[in-house]
Amino acid sequence: MNAPKTARERARATITADIIATARRHLADVGAADLSLRAIARDLGMASSAVYRYVAGRDELLTALLLDAFNELGTVVEHAPRPEASPLDNWTAVWLHARQWALDHRHEFALLYGTPVPGYHAPADTVTAASRLPLTLAKILNDAADTGRLTDPATPLPDFDLTMIEPEIVALITLRVRDARLAALLSAWTLLIGTIGFELFGHHTGVVTRHEDYLRHTARVTGTGLGLPAT
Amino acid sequence: MNAPKTARERARATITADIIATARRHLADVGAADLSLRAIARDLGMASSAVYRYVAGRDELLTALLLDAFNELGTVVEHAPRPEASPLDNWTAVWLHARQWALDHRHEFALLYGTPVPGYHAPADTVTAASRLPLTLAKILNDAADTGRLTDPATPLPDFDLTMIEPEIVALITLRVRDARLAALLSAWTLLIGTIGFELFGHHTGVVTRHEDYLRHTARVTGTGLGLPAT
């Protein structure tokens, strides 16, 4: 976070922000595949070649949008739980808020969880931004465990080899229970994104009628399966 | 399936097949985003404009590849179960075969389940081809129920409103049990695709170490949760 001092640096920062802002608008309109650097330049009233003084290229621009979207989704889901609500309700709220954000930002969601762009490599800050959603899910489980509201699962836990998961992730999640529920938590995260993606990408047309109800049901089943008590 | 009679129709069919075949080769190489009609024409030694006599455009070509890939994946997973194996083993085999096909056809998988192409509308034959995978999963459950090898789930079934699911799907699956396991079956399908997609699209890098073991574990947990007895 270098504070801009000179007027040049100020102008540079604002112009770069302008470019990214209009890029996000265009992304929301036409999607990542049809995002055109020239169209962005036209919209800003500058020559297309001038954009390259602020952005290395199309891929870097998409990476910036990726980071923005991950953080926006992360902020949304982190504000979904409420302290006075039950863990299962908070768990479900995260699912529904994530879906709502995806519905309101279809192309951004597709950029995050759809087909990655051909020449893509995830920088470090990207993965931390992407982790905010699964970490929010883990936090609900941990808070429930800390307040004695995480019951043992009814079904016996299957054999589970913890070395399937990266040790850093195990430490990062700091899940109170280190059994098969760790894998179940990853599956819940996957199922959340997968269900939203199936709805948005059309795989549920002709299959699911009431999408929100279906996701809420799935959230509750998954949450109770992980040991969150039904209210 | 109109059998070609005249020599013209024969030549037309073979050339069209050639175009689709090389398109699939290129798709496997560079992915759907970088699929170039001109490159395909070059590869076939014909002018790019001549391709348009056989294919309406890039989108129609991608739709053809979509159909091909869905059917190939469907054939693979339909041949995964073996009669003498236990239902749970067959269930798991479908998961692992689907993953292996996806690993061997990354770009095809991305075309099927990744971000849909901008100007896309799923024709009817596409949805039937896409249904072969979830129907294979349903068939294993039904066969297990018919042979008395589908136990009642240990956890009590949550409230479930069947009207969330399209009636045609309910009839098509003809699941022996019409309770919340119908939604659980859809979730299993979603989780299978989602887990494979997360692995292929990089969301599991730094999270999951042994991907095949993780998917096998997820398959077994999901299968037993649906009532398939552990061997």
Place this chain on the structure above:
DNA sequence: TCCGAATAAAGAGCAGTGCTCTCGAAAGGT
């Protein structure tokens, strides 16, 4: 204050894309 250096802006240009149109050549049926 002036002047050199750093920076920005703009335009031209290259290689590539999807797609359309036109025109000549080949093949088909009558």
Place this chain on the structure above:
DNA sequence: ACCTTTCGAGAGCACTGCTCTTTATTCGGA
């Protein structure tokens, strides 16, 4: 043999990402 349909090829249009060169503007130090 003729006429019609089909086919192949090329030119061309409107785009795209990106680079290079040239001109203009701004900044900082003497």
